[in-house]
Amino acid sequence: MRAFLLRLLALTMLAAPVQAFETNARTAWIYDVATGTVLMDKDADQPVPPASMSKLMTIYMLFEALENGRLRLDDTLPVSTKAWQMGGSKMFVEPRDNPTVEQLIKGIIVLSGNDACVVVAEGLAGTEEAFARQMTERGRALGLKNSTFRNSTGWPDAEHRMSAEDLGLLALRLIEDFPQYYGDFALTEFRYMDRVPSNRFNRNPILKLGIGADGLKTGHTQEAGYGLVGSAVQDGRRVIFAITGLPSETARAEEAERIVNWAFRQFTMKQLVPAGETVVEAPVWLGTQPRIALTTAAGANVLIPAGAEDDVKVEAIYETPIPAPIAKGDRLGQLVVTVPGARDAITPLIAAQDVPEAGFAGRMKGAVMQLGKKAMTAAGL
Template sequence: MRAFLLLGAAVLGLATSAQAFDTNAKAAWVYDVQTGTVLMEKNAEASIPPASMSKLMTLYMLFEAIEEGRVQLDTQLPVSTRARQMGGSTMFLNELDRPTVEQLIKGIIVLSGNDACVVVAEGLAGTEEAFARQMTERGREIGLENSSFRNATGWPNPEHRMSAEDLGRLARLLVEKFPQYYQYFGLAEYRFDDRAPANRFNRNPLLRLGIGADGLKTGHTQEAGYGLVGSAKQDDRRVIFVISGLDTEDARAEEAERITQWAFRQFTMRNLVPAGETVVDAPVWLGTANTVGLTTQNGVNVLVPAGAQDQVDVQVIYDSPLPAPIAKGDKLGELVVTIPGTRDTVTPLVATADVPEAGFLGRLKGAVMQLGQRAIDAVTG
């Protein structure tokens, strides 16, 4: 029998102010890292042209290559004529250059260098086409379900696509998996070999606003419009967001700041279940104990929109009774938190102790009690 235990609830009312937020972006995704909460989404799973924002996948592949020892930060890579001839944003490389991996990272992040991306692709995979295939394969492996890559730069191609959600998930991986390299995303300016001094500034409009912004990547093509994968940290909270399809550079800057301020000011943290606290004592069938505690591994913290503090619905769901044997740490149920304006938060519930299977007499006693209970239920039902 499926057991549903309502821990605390209030009648869900009208849309809160958090739900009332609307973005001018054609696609958007806003995510709180600490709680794993999607704060807002709009066309987030649609495959869209990512423009230079897909350079994040090129960087992800490069960071993995460094970690695997295939290249180091001081490894020098050759510049092909194909790389030098790349149009659009550039690092101003030529065939005589031998930029280091670290210089290429800065050139991709700050200058959005298409030439730098091709140098990386050719250096790691031989050709950009082979590298793009590797990007797509690796993207599938890390959970980018709506992404396919045809180049390393984000150059317009009808088959080069990512979703806003995939871009956000990739940004989270870059933040969490590569903290030693993530610092490069916060560079406000960079100039390679003193070239093109006017072209040294990072296009991320949030970096100079003092709101905790420290990454990640802008993008723009005629088809894609203006977009940004951004991240900011204030105190213990980090927010990652993706916007795409804005009409102008100024509109991108305004929307990025508006979303960042909203994400930090609109929500308050609420500790629903402290780490290690038993949520419920669940009945056990044919075990040496009649019940077992269910708990979360790390507690449950949620973000609650302003005005929705009394609109939090919490349910514990498990199959009752739980059959023995049970091992401590076994996943036996779920705690589901429903808050207006956000996706449900689902947290696994695990056993707090071992419950071995009862011996013959214990199983016999349990069976008799179960039959007796069924008889009582039949009479009273």
Template sequence: MLNRLRPVLTLLAFALAALPARAFETAATAAWVYDMSTGTVLMDKNADQPLPPASMSKLMTINMLFEALKDGRVTMDTTFAVSDRAVQMTRDGGSTMMLQHNDRPTVEELIHGMIINSGNDACVVVAEGLAGTEEAFAEQMTLRGPAIGLTSSTFRNASGWPAEGHRMSMRDLGILGKRLIEDFPDYYPIFAQTEYSYKGRSPDNRFNRNPLLDLGIGADGLKTGHTSEAGYGLVGSAKQGNRRIIFAITGLPSDRARAEEAERIVGWAFRQFSQKTVAKSGTRVAEAEVHLGDADSVGLVPADDIMLLVPALVQDSVTAEVVYNGPLIAPVLKGSAVAELIIHAPDLPDRRVPLVAEADVGKAGFLKRVLTAGRQLSGQYLGFPAS
């Protein structure tokens, strides 16, 4: 039986003003904005639609190289050969780190070339160095995607060069950016570097295209993208205080429009929402009934602090309910997940937090079990529901 309880803890302290925070209306054709500190999706506009990702899909190539570094297949000093195909990417136009046939760039140099110069040639060199061919590497990326949480991504090349079937969703790009931040903290700071020139060859292409890095708003990554098919896009991240957001947008008409929209999103995400501590770890939120236990109920507590993101201006109160399948059957072990706290905040998806038992509840003694069984039998005999 699913029980619903009103929490003992009051969650109504966030009714701060008379007007609700309005949803952000973005000019991007698709967008996903995520608060990493609380796990809250702040915006979802066509976020699961597979779209041409342009150079933003280089994040997957970078991820594959970071994974190779992490598991020891390569080191920062490993060198790769430069093929005709890689050199041709420079001749075909687009972003480049200006590699030549006789170069033997290191993994460290290629990482800088992919991130800062957005080098298509660098991506081809990495793909061939890790998988033999770019086609094999693209297949590996497609197969790897679901294992790291990507649900709408297929890859046809390593650089994001326009190709039929080369697609990623904005949610996938955001999830991928989140992974690069959380799983590769030693390498992530490279995304914030503003310029790089391999052997001094890229005077016109040495600057990082991320328009947010020099604005003093906490931006430190990740990757821009542009093709005529995709429009202008950006996977970005910014950190202010204890909060970090990540976002992915695409379909803007110009690099200026991309820069302005990205800055607006960062400002909105940090100014229109505030982070609150709803409950500390171990704070009793509610009580659950226990059947045939040496206690009739057990306290329900969060195992970790509950941090909630709420609109800075809300009209309705933040509300919550506790749900569990009950009554719980003894024995109940302290720390076992037995219930769920569901928090409802205006203009945001419900937040679900597991609750654990505050204490052990053992089985009832023989006499209590007999008396309980007797009451149940009496209730059934008299036509009353069993208690």
């Protein structure tokens, strides 16, 4: 068999090319969820101090404990002296308290409570040190290749590191794995027992801007600078980003808003192939029918830079002829979408229906026809 490549479409855009995003962040990663496209990457695989943004891993493990039944939202956890004495951002729990899991979730997400993180860590693993080891192990399993955890809070430690890409991927997992809990990331305030009334506001600067932001987590230490893992949705399209190492709260807020505006204004999503629509019909070898429709399970979407003067190429690649038997859903090739300056978007091509192997007579007929074609080729016809 030979590889067969079919060019399906070329789109020509007629204005100036998209402008690359320039950032003052130490590291940055911007990602379009619907198409799986990395829009920008600045040293995104470099492990850096994540500060409180690493609390996202503590939250992820707490959500997993809820999912697998180890905890319930109305369960209470004890407050140790260690948790009570934690410095930095606090929920202001005290040893006599018995905060519920639901309160602790909001205390971590909204108030960035270091004390709440330690309560959770000790409640799930006995000690914060043991929990940090579990965080690292679970992070590796989730594909966080550049993350090492030494505590549950992001408290400064020479070996506590995450990359911007890992922070963004963890945000994606939180959104996709726990939609029932993700709404808490959009809360702008939470009051715990009115103990410190002024300590109730979410530090995430983009939540109140009216740009579709619904999460996730800020971070700041002297070593780490100011950072943010954010996400926003506009017209059903979600963008996730992570930035680290900015010099001030103001710089962080301005950079986050710029990223959201750039990601949604400089790119548009186009559906090139609807789900289930035939992309191409391919020849079948020794089957009960001569051709089979190839389609996609979820369609093919692509981000096109707004006003880019480039060709967007869409190509179907598969081996031909395809030997029978073929089962509906078999992966038989791939649809490759090429946008200059971006990674190729690859979507599997699958069989739209079953094609059984032909009986003896059909196989003989196919063999004779193939021999006839070879003879005609040899004769130069």
